[in-house]
Amino acid sequence: MELPVGSDYVHFEARVKRLMTENRPVRPEPGRHNLDPHLDRYAARTAGMTASEIRALFAVASRPEVVSLAGGMPNLAALPLDTLSAQVGELIAEDGLVALQYGSAHGVPALREQICEIMALEGIKAHPDDVVVTVGSQMGLDMVTRLFCDPGDVIIAEGPSYVGALGSFAAYQADVVHVAMDDHGLVPEGLRAALAETRKAGRLVKFLYTIPNFHNPGGVTLAVERRAEIVEICRENDILIVEDNPYGLLGFSGQTYPALRSIDPDNVVYLGSFSKTFASGLRVGWVLAPHAVREKLVLAAESATLCPPTLNQLIVSRYLSTHDWMGQIKTFRENYRERRDAILSALEQHMPAGCSWTKPDGGFYVWMTVPEGVDTKAMLPRAVTARVAYASGTGFYADGFGSRQLRLSYCYPTPERIREGVRRLAAVLESEMDLARTFGNASPRSISGPQNPSPDTV
């Protein structure tokens, strides 16, 4: 294992250790002194808000010498900043009194029309009235959960699932039941079984939350031939589908798949986003809802933020109408494909026997399983010390699973850095496996449960 030398390294290692020990649960252990005078005032849901244990680590992981395979930040380097600069300047000069003023919670009408054109690429026929613009699709998730979930309601989701969704579900005190995926995505038999068991346990299921395309963090895609079946199972069981599709246009060979929404418009709430196909810092996403749901969604959005930022919506709208945005997405895709190739070949070359991983054909992520005896959360500080970061698996499950899993994001670093990161990770893994063989699994057990999303782990 290659190690950095000198005092900076010592300082760095100490910082990692200190940060790991500084993490505390929000509710103190009984008898433990707590400094928060407001502790007795919080709502019940606030107890479920726990800071990701790896959050502080990410602050360290953002140092330039660390290769971060942890974050899901899109790589924006290919954006035409000069063109955008001119366009946004013009927008403010020409239309500033609109762009800088309150708008409706529903969203800018012209943008909602353009969003319908984008969704048509995946077979969706929608009316702009049924689109609600949100502050990123994270807000869409939050609003949909707000509309449908009482405390104790059950949401079915793939296992693993998007960490930000698990955070929203926890904020509304909904419980998550995971259904396994295989290389072809969510397993229909698993969904049937989970629904039956949950019902048998007397629990109320509100919806299936699913990311059909280029799954975060799973890296797999729901097979086309499973889609109608999934839709049918949800119909039969009278539950709604919440389809989250931020990566659908990022298939590496330009392939797209029919959205679940295109199969059953009345029973699917669809979430879309410009974060991965244009610019995440604008925070523009959307929800396409069945007509009857949409009205309530607008009301919920109003009480959450009054309206999404008008300027940002007009920037996206102008970009879509004046720029070759499909060409830009093609550039992004090629960029990400190059990185996917780099990570898959490096994994093949360096990873010890006993590791396995998914082979994504779109999106940002590889999901990896390590040999028995290695705990990915316990290993993380050692990996960061060896200057490579990843997202450990338990954060992507609501039920404590995932201690032998981890997510590798290949979206942001250069192919060179990705290869170096994988080399470092393989070395760390090998020492962990050595340790496990020699002493058995002496790692502390991971703390389970959903963690909060953060931009580092989207």
Next chain:
Amino acid sequence: MELPVGSDYVHFEARVKRLMTENRPVRPEPGRHNLDPHLDRYAARTAGMTASEIRALFAVASRPEVVSLAGGMPNLAALPLDTLSAQVGELIAEDGLVALQYGSAHGVPALREQICEIMALEGIKAHPDDVVVTVGSQMGLDMVTRLFCDPGDVIIAEGPSYVGALGSFAAYQADVVHVAMDDHGLVPEGLRAALAETRKAGRLVKFLYTIPNFHNPGGVTLAVERRAEIVEICRENDILIVEDNPYGLLGFSGQTYPALRSIDPDNVVYLGSFSKTFASGLRVGWVLAPHAVREKLVLAAESATLCPPTLNQLIVSRYLSTHDWMGQIKTFRENYRERRDAILSALEQHMPAGCSWTKPDGGFYVWMTVPEGVDTKAMLPRAVTARVAYASGTGFYADGFGSRQLRLSYCYPTPERIREGVRRLAAVLESEMDLARTFGNASPRSISGPQNPSPDTV
């Protein structure tokens, strides 16, 4: 009463009537056929989300021939659009990869420092770490309610109160108990009595929500000599204060008042906003929280939107550091003072005897009480038909009060238009009073309860 002539008027009147009858509660009456197949799936809180009955009316009220004294849209005409256009263009060209990328849920550090300088104008000493940037202060309200309120918890608020706050409180199923204001703001004895009674009824009070300066919709300001007393009462009763201060720098003679937060930093959550001092369409607000609360606030914000838009934060930050923003606020203030003068003199000149109203020395609003027998919600369609709009009073109360009250916003129209609007309103009021004298009060009773905020009624 001056009436428009011709077919357009007929069409217009019919539209008003149709819109009024189209308004329906979200939950159907028992036995009534409902077209929403998802009705049984919603969360309990969704039943409390009711569309403002006056929402549809506002669509009509936005026609150019109607003088709208209803909306709280800031008047942005004085903004230096050319300068802003150049600045934002530069920002994207120079720093686009940061501006268009995810940021932290906490907010951009440089902006949080600048926010501390702004709050210092009202006596607040704060550390930038304790500031959390939000998508407008509406999101701050929503997050604070999320952190603290379980269903059935009680929030004490001025009566009337901000419609958007009532919307957020209802979304979390919290109950509101109103405390009266007089010309010097919230009445301390009223607060004491409300706390005692609520406690006696066995209810748990979570916080006092208050808008001390240039109250929306009340138009009054909490007297300086009452401030320490209010803070003390909340301390004694062990409840938090949520201080909402979007208008504090808009005192017409440049006067500012010491924030409640400056008196008791550990027990006040402070909400600020750039919507009224710079640009509402950017949706940049903030929460200054006691240190222990702040960490949870960041977690809540992450699960709500991941992070506020980076671009918008950098725009505000650059504007604050390169522009004479205090001079700009002075321009806004003068603009609003001229309009306040126009409305007060027109009210004095035209309103029939028996009407009374507040005399704001800052902010956007006049709060008016009409004679017995006139119902302001029932009168609204007639007012809109006479081409003047206002916000009727019941929306600003959670308890059904307010049917003899209305809010007049003088922030947006020209002084000329304001005078014309008041003339029209006075004429409508006189016919209503005539009717009431002749036939008694034949108006239908208003439906009470909080209504959803909308950008039309902020």
